[in-house]
Amino acid sequence: MSITNGPMPDDATGLRKTSRLGALLQRSEAARGFTLLSPTLFIMAVGILVPIGILVVMSFWTQVGFGFDTTATTANYQMAAERPIYGALLRRSLWMSGMATMATVILSYPMAYFVAFHVHRNKMMWIVLITLPFWTSYLLRVFAWKVVLGYHGVINSALMNLGLIEAPLEFLLYSQSAVVITLAHAWAAFAILPMYVSLEKIDKSLLEAATDLGDGPIARFLRITLPLSLPGVISASLLIFIPTTGDYITPTLLGGPDGAMIGNLIQKQFGAINNWPMGAALSIILMLSIGAIAVSFMLIANFVRKRIS
Template sequence: MSTIVARQPLPKSRSSTGFRLAMLLPGGLVTFFLILFALGLVLFLAFRGNDGSLLGAGFTFANFITVASDPLYWTVTLRSLAIAGLVTLATVVTAYPVAYYLAFYAGRRRGLLLFLVTLPFWTSYLLRVFAWKIVLAYNGVLNSALVESGIWSEPILAFLNTPAAVVVTLAHAYAPFAILPIYVALDTIPKSLLEAASDLGARPFTSFRRVVLPNSMPGVLAAALVVFVPTVGDYVTPALVGGPASTMIGSLIQAQFGKANDWPFGAALAVAVMLVILAVVLVVRSADRRFGSRT
């Protein structure tokens, strides 16, 4: 009678282990020095007093007490959250139809259209912001078109240096970041589900509402998170196309590290904003798990 001998797993050689460690080393160093070390330094500075030196002096909670007690920072933080929320909503709402077309109707043109979606990455972010500044300016493209068409008799100042200008500019800048995650989520939906819904008598809108939309929600939530997190702390766009009513928390943080030369307080502001964003991320993660359990 023949016997069956269990095959023992081959021991890992030292060379393969060393190769894996060598492959992980560059990414690990980048993660440590550019992310963890930087965050640790910001957290360290947040508990230091400002004596004019680079790393501050002493250990204090005064910076966080000021952030929590001064209504100015609460107002600007809430305004930043509101603007980032509007940007996220506008970006996701406009990106979803584009991603839907790419996933279901683009066909052979999908590669070309995806290339066009990523084309804005080939230009500078500042260049795109300045382009919107030219469009929305007093003598810009939009005002000139409205005056030439006879809708208005003279240019108006209602476009530039407003929160709406910041929302439009940021929504355009982050549109590719929303289109791609939603497209990936839509593209992974099995076509057999849509065919089964059609065979069961579901109309196109019902099929979209009961099949496509629930299965694409993880991509929608990922897109919302990718757009919301960086826009909360953005300070370049409000400085170029926004006015005093569009000041965001990123502008105040940049001012503390720049003109005010108060790095500890700027670090405390940054940590406070990170905690607020972390709370939003946790809410989105819980929503992602909820929708993910339905798919």
């Protein structure tokens, strides 16, 4: 460093350069922000933007044997629009993950509410306990549901032993409801945590003020607690809806023919069917539909929030 008898001019310029960079960082908050973001930005650019770019480009190609015809064409999109199977699978996927999202949020809200308002000591322990099932692998939990819902599974054998049913209920496994139940359980933690955070943030004196101004418990919940926790509900819904729509593991294991989703088809395009451009086109369509639904959901939620308050 400058204490040693190194060449003076170099040292001086080096010093000036760092101080100039330092000054820039000092002055501009944006520069500081980008510096902090840069590792993430790099990964996002390389790991997300580039693959999506490839996907978009590939969706305009066509599969010829084991190679690609790289002339740009919208044939894949036309086929997706024309063949009813694609639209039907997409609609079913959106419907099923919509159901799963609703079930998860409705079942998780009371848990988040309980921890936020009625647990006063060891909140952290409760949060850890709630996330405890999620420490096991996703695949294991899906298999566990297979055991619970199966033909000779926990529910069926219990009901039969109690004499409530003669034969096993067949609709439990390999159906849409099986997929919805499993997804709702598998994603519960992702719903509880954001909703807990937004409920926890609500100033308790707001609730007292609402009571003081004449609201009973239900009116107070609808007019204060729910609107103020809506950001948490929205982020929970999106956190679940977006990844579950494209899920293919759960429908593969539990869905049966009725419970297959668009994710299964996309997986097949890249696998057995070996039509990557078609798979790419389907992925893009899926992304766009999820994006459109997420945006309209946020707009509706905002509108509702204004109306109920």
